[in-house]
Amino acid sequence: MAAVSYPIGTAGPLQAQSTIESNRFPPGDLAIWVFILAELAAFGAFFGAYAFTRMRNVEMFNHYQASLDSDAALINTFALITSSYFVVRAVAAIREDDSRGCVQWLLAALAMGLLFLVVKGHEYVHHIEAGIRLSTNKFYMFYLSLTFFHFMHVIMGMVILAAVAVKANRGGYSDREHTGVETGASYWHMVDLVWLILFPLVYIMR
Amino acid sequence: MTRRTAFGIRACTWVWLIMMGLTLTTYLIGRFAIGGLGVSLTVLVFALIKGQMVGDYFMGLKRVRGFWRWPVSLWLFLPGGLIGAAFALVG
Numbered sequence: 001m002a003a004v005s006y007p008i009g010t011a012g013p014l015q016a017q018s019t020i021e022s023n024r025f026p027p028g029d030l031a032i033w034v035f036i037l038a039e040l041a042a043f044g045a046f047f048g049a050y051a052f053t054r055m056r057n058v059e060m061f062n063h064y065q066a067s068l069d070s071d072a073a074l075i076n077t078f079a080l081i082t083s084s085y086f087v088v089r090a091v092a093a094i095r096e097d098d099s100r101g102c103v104q105w106l107l108a109a110l111a112m113g114l115l116f117l118v119v120k121g122h123e124y125v126h127h128i129e130a131g132i133r134l135s136t137n138k139f140y141m142f143y144l145s146l147t148f149f150h151f152m153h154v155i156m157g158m159v160i161l162a163a164v165a166v167k168a169n170r171g172g173y174s175d176r177e178h179t180g181v182e183t184g185a186s187y188w189h190m191v192d193l194v195w196l197i198l199f200p201l202v203y204i205m206r
Numbered sequence: 207m208t209r210r211t212a213f214g215i216r217a218c219t220w221v222w223l224i225m226m227g228l229t230l231t232t233y234l235i236g237r238f239a240i241g242g243l244g245v246s247l248t249v250l251v252f253a254l255i256k257g258q259m260v261g262d263y264f265m266g267l268k269r270v271r272g273f274w275r276w277p278v279s280l281w282l283f284l285p286g287g288l289i290g291a292a293f294a295l296v297g
Contacts, residue, residue: 026274027266037277044285051292058296066239074233078226081256085222088264092215189265193257193278199229200253201289204236205246 027091028183036190039153043194046149047201050142057138062206064139072123073203076116077195080154083112084192087161087185090168097175099168106165109188113158120151143202150194157191160184221263228252246293250286257282 026033054061086109093101127144134141164184167173173181232249261278262268268275 023270024272024274026270033274033277037281040278040281044281044288047285048288048292051289055292055296062241070233070236074229077229077233081222081225081229084260084264085218088218089215186265189260192264193260196225196256196260197253197282197285197289200232200236200249204232204249205289205293206239206241 026186028186029179032183032186036186039190040194043149043197046142046146047197050146050201053138053142060137061139064137064143065203065206068143068203069123069126070203072119073199076119077199079112079116079119080192080195083109083116084189086112087188091178091181091185094168094173094178094181095175099171099173102168102173102181103165106161106168110158110161110165113154113161116154117151117158120147120154124148146198146202150191150198153191153194157184157188160187218263221259225256225259228256243294243297247290250290250293254282254286 086105090102090105090109093099093105127140132140132144134144161184164181167180232252235245235249258279261282265278267278
């Protein structure tokens with residue numbers, strides 16, 4: 001993978017944004033991008049299956065969709081978008097060689113991730129108490145499996161961000177070497193990206 | 207390895223605010239049970255715009271040239287097109 005290094009003392013990353021050259025590779029380790037594309041393909045197939053199954057069950061999908069908690073979905077969407085923004089700030093901090101700032105932004109992102117898990121977990125408890133299962137009907141089969149598949153990705157993303165934060169706290173990254181931070185950030189943005197489609201598809205569109 | 211592919215914090219802050227605004231608009235559409243094909247497709251377009259913003263600005267793909275510039279955009283286009291087509295076919 002091609003690397004472009006920037007000497008210390010040159011314009012900071014934030015000031016240099018408008019003049020930097022393009023790169024041939026995305027930020028982070030290229031392997032994570034292969035993984036991200038595989039994950040996106042899986043979610044894309046899931047979304048397509050939901051939309052086309054809904055075609056034959058429009059009334060049923062609309063009826064049960066109305067039973068979902070859109071307030072919780074709003075909070076969770078705000079949480080993931082904000083956590084993604086915090087991760088952007090963490091990457092910017094380490095590019096300024098600010099490990100402490102990087103750790104603080106990562107912890108803020110993790111807090112947003114935890115908020116997502118708590119809210120989503122609360123929704124699941126409510127569904128379980130209402131006797132809703134995968135086998136209840138096709139809508140809930142898609143809703144539960146799609147959102148739980150994403151839920152597991154949030155947990156995995158948080159584990160990755162936590163590992164990055166621990167290493168950053170030990171001084172393991174610098175303005176010259178922070179591939180790990182960018183790798184973790186890229187995965188977390190993918191988790192956010194998937195939810196941005198999942199939220200309107202499952203909770204709003206009818 | 208260090209590469210600068212993300213955009214300035216100010217741009218990303220604006221992107222974050224725009225995405226929050228689009229999300230709130232989407233939520234209000236759902237809250238007031240506004241349905242219909244036009245509304246659903248508008249909500250879908252909002253989601254695709256937000257997804258493109260995440261790819262371009264948060265992931266930093268706007269500064270990437272060549273193959274890796276396009277997978278996220280393509281991913282948004284394909285499932286987005288499928289979803290839009292499925293909703294359009296049932297009106």
